[in-house]
Amino acid sequence: MPNVPEVTPVPTSQPFPTGEAEAENTxxxxxxxxxxxxxxxxxxxxxxxxxxxxxxxxxxxxxxxxxxxxxxxxxxxxxxxxxxxxxxxxxxxxxxxxxxxxxxxxxxxxxxxxxxxxxxxxxxxxxxxxxxxxxxxxxxxxxxxxxxxxxxxxxxxxxxxxxxxLEGREAVTRAGARPGDTVALAGRVGWAAAGWAVLARGFRSPVAVVSAHRVPEPPYASGPQAAAAGATAMIDVSDGLLADLGHVARASGVRIDVRTAALAVPARLVDVGAALGVDPMHWLLTGGEDHALAATFPGEPPEGWITIGTVAEGEPEVLVDGRVYDGGPGGWDHFAR
Amino acid sequence: MPNVPEVTPVPTSQPFPTGEAEAENTxxxxxxxxxxxxxxxxxxxxxxxxxxxxxxxxxxxxxxxxxxxxxxxxxxxxxxxxxxxxxxxxxxxxxxxxxxxxxxxxxxxxxxxxxxxxxxxxxxxxxxxxxxxxxxxxxxxxxxxxxxxxxxxxxxxxxxxxxxxLEGREAVTRAGARPGDTVALAGRVGWAAAGWAVLARGFRSPVAVVSAHRVPEPPYASGPQAAAAGATAMIDVSDGLLADLGHVARASGVRIDVRTAALAVPARLVDVGAALGVDPMHWLLTGGEDHALAATFPGEPPEGWITIGTVAEGEPEVLVDGRVYDGGPGGWDHFAR
Structure with missing residues (x-):
């Protein structure tokens, strides 16, 4: 770590040795x-x-x-x-x-x-x-x-x-989505999941997806932009698009409808999906770690955001093309399996 | 943990299982x-x-x-x-x-x-x-x-x-001690180290010192009080009094002289020291984890602080009764031994 103001305190001698290596470069x-x-x-x-x-x-x-x-x-x-x-x-x-x-x-x-x-x-x-x-x-x-x-x-x-x-803006929480809002996305989804799938099978390429797994490229500037444009709710897609929109749906007490036709599957992910026998749309809907931003807006989203669905009254849930998505686990839980 | 805004992102399935227990209470x-x-x-x-x-x-x-x-x-x-x-x-x-x-x-x-x-x-x-x-x-x-x-x-x-x-006060760093300042202490030192020594030998009492090791009682209010009273430098005693005053000496470019006569050894620590064959002053000078505060002041310290030494011109070091302390390791390093 970089820059350690304080040393974690322990009494005058080391109670529990954790190794013997003392080489200069350790x-x-x-x-x-x-x-x-x-x-x-x-x-x-x-x-x-x-x-x-x-x-x-x-x-x-x-x-x-x-x-x-x-x-x-x-x-x-x-x-x-x-x-x-x-x-x-x-x-x-x-x-x-x-x-x-x-x-x-x-x-x-x-x-x-x-x-x-x-x-x-x-x-x-x-x-x-x-x-x-x-x-x-x-x-x-x-x-x-x-x-x-x-x-x-x-x-x-x-x-x-x-x-x-916050530079004077109101914080945009998960709880403000309202029926009639549009749901929009900034940044990419599915890339890190595809990269993970490649790595998990022992491959190291295509580089584009493997790199996406290794280093995400979140659209940082889109967050303040969305807040300034009046976003009613916003979340970072870290668990997967559906799982994270689910957090918004529950916090806001609304139903969210996602249209897969609005989610363009990049050619690269089509190729990787074909090679691995996976529907790449599954990566777009459930893959985390790209750290895209998903937000809801009272009208059209600002430039750089793409509209992927709508907010409606109803039980707090996320529907994909009008149905509950059954393509696989929709999110990630560190402890339950 | 308590209140987890975000879930650390991992792709759609758990890559590296870490255990099999699934009991309700885990x-x-x-x-x-x-x-x-x-x-x-x-x-x-x-x-x-x-x-x-x-x-x-x-x-x-x-x-x-x-x-x-x-x-x-x-x-x-x-x-x-x-x-x-x-x-x-x-x-x-x-x-x-x-x-x-x-x-x-x-x-x-x-x-x-x-x-x-x-x-x-x-x-x-x-x-x-x-x-x-x-x-x-x-x-x-x-x-x-x-x-x-x-x-x-x-x-x-x-x-x-x-x-x-900071409530409008200037931050008090380690770097502001000046020759002529007094060195003062708020809170207790040596208690947690004595508790650790007791526990390390397999005992569970005296409760007072064991409790001090388990839960420190930092003098939180003394920090803002010292800042308001014009403290020139301040540090939290987490590595040990001499080690932490050493950080102040180096950051400020001054010598610090500590007088052991100003450090009253509590009767309880005298007893524990006698039982374990340790000079309790060693715990006061080198024991961390009580999270006392040490500070320097241009004049007398405010109420609740005790004067334990002085700041002088000279090589950045800490002297105890005019000499380099040789009673044992003066601090704690997590990696070197």
Whole structure:
């Protein structure tokens, strides 16, 4: 992790050793403060960072008088695999998941905090790569890594918190969709799921879908744009389009009708689907991790958004072409199977 | 965790199973959304919470126009043991570590976000207990748990982020100590280290020191008080008094002289030290985890603070009674040994 204001406190000696490696290029070798030095060195603070890494806490501008905040935890072997993605890609993805949540409120990101729990024998290069990725993704939206924590753990865990500023706009929640609204989408869906399907079968190409699984490309600017255009509800598509629209339907107490004819299946996904024997529309409807934004609008959506359905009165549910979708599991639950 | 606005995204099926338990009272049994429901139910939002758990992100008041933020990660077997502490105690401690960092900037806490990575076969009661502890500690300072994330992991990891408001005060960093300042302490030191020493030898009493290890009692209000009184530098004692004053000395470019005569050794610690064959002053000087606050002031410290030393020109170091302390390791490094 980057920039560790504080050291997680433990008494005067290490109670539970977690490894013996002390090679120069491992965390155990260079030590916690050595690592922090390596990870924070040469990073320039971004505009809203009033006090960056290195103190008990960071200080970030919140000109709106409100701050948007969310947290996401990624676990090695559960959310990413170091043999499927490089460390920088994992860092970018961890940042993107949180930055997209900030965008989904209609806010602009102002900073990331990163908690990194990692095995003592992990190469420093792996952690540097992770940090590079976190910084790169944050800086792509004008934010920086403002603080964090590094500690030892048997399992590599990356916990990211993102902060954002609403710039005077109202926060767009999941609860404001009204009958008669249009449902619209910004960004792509199905790509990361196709990439995952390819990787899970042991392939490493086509590169376009594999890359989509490794590093999402959320349409960050579309969030504040939608809020300014009067979006009534908005969500980041992280569980899958139908699952996430389901959250909107339940929070708003409305039915949502999605038309598959409005969802163009990219040629690339048609090809991959044919090769793997999967209907690519299933990826579009149920795949998460691309971090598209879905929103509802009282009228036509603004430029760059495509209309994919409508909001109606009724039991809170999502219908696809007028029916309950039965093409497979519609979402993701970390514990139930 | 409590109140999980977003679900960490993973494609449409679970790539890497982490356990088989599905009993009703485990996470695998009730599922992620079931767990989230259990953990968020019946919690009242606190005053600055404009939008609490359940959406993509939370919204918290930042009346000052700046937000203070810090993150701490606690790992089972590294920072806590479920056989030494109850889940509620672990939750309180995880919250306290972060809330004390906010106080050390001179700010008041406004909210916590909690990332919880836990084994699927973990009893729901354990997670409820953790959450109860997080809420209890947050509410003790008028803050709430505003959001978070729950995910599966082979290792239990609790990542806490705290936000705070400066109420118009300047942030007090580690870098402002000036020659001639007095060094002062609020809160207790050495208690948690004594408790750890007792527990590490297999004892469960004296209760006073064991409790101090399990649940710290940081002097939260002393942080804003010190800032208002003109503190030039401040830090939360989480690594140990000498180690943390060392951070202040290096950041400020000053020498710090601590006088042991000013540090009264509590009778209880004298007794425990005698029983274990340890000089209790060692615990006061090097024990972390009590989350006392240490600060420097241009003159006398405000009420409730005790003067323990002075700031002088010189090489950045901490001297104890005029000498480099050689009573043992002066701090804690998670990776080096």
């Amino acid at each position: 965390l155990a070798g260079i030590g916690e403060f050595g690592l922090i030095g390596r990870l924070t060195q040469g990073r320039s603070p971004t505009r809203g960072t009033l006090l960056g890494p290195g103190d008990d806490a960071a200080v970030v501008a919140a000109p709106d008088g409100r701050v948007v905040a969310c947290t996401d935890v990624l676990v090695a072997g559960v959310h990413f695999r170091l043999d499927w993605s490089g460390p920088e890609q994992i860092g970018r993805k961890a940042a993107a998941a949180n930055l997209a949540d900030v965008a989904a409120m209609g806010a602009v990101p102002t900073g990331l905090l990163v908690g990194l729990a990692c095995p003592p024998d992990m190469p420093v290069e792996t952690l540097s790569g992770l940090t590079d990725g976190l910084w790169a993704e944050a800086q792509s939206v004008g934010a920086g890594v403002i603080g964090g924590d590094v500690t030892s753990s048997p399992t590599l865990v990356v916990a990211v918190t993102a902060l954002g500023d | 996470l695998a049994g009730i599922g992620e959304f079931g767990l989230i429901g259990r953990l968020t139910q019946g919690r009242s939002p606190t005053r600055g919470t404009l939008l609490g758990p359940g959406d993509d992100a939370a919204v918290v008041a930042a009346p000052d126009g700046r937000v203070v933020a810090c993150t701490d990660v606690l790992v089972a077997g590294v920072h806590f043991r479920l056989d030494w502490s109850g889940p509620e105690q672990i939750g309180r401690k995880a919250a306290a570590a972060n809330l004390a960092d906010v106080a050390a900037m001179g700010a008041v806490p406004t909210g916590l976000l909690v990332g919880l990575a836990c084994p699927p076969d973990m009893p729901v009661e354990t997670l409820s207990g953790l959450t109860d502890g997080l809420w209890a500690e947050a509410q003790s300072v008028g803050a709430g748990v505003i959001g978070g994330d729950v995910t599966s992991s082979p290792t239990l990891v609790v990542a806490v982020t705290a936000l705070g408001d």
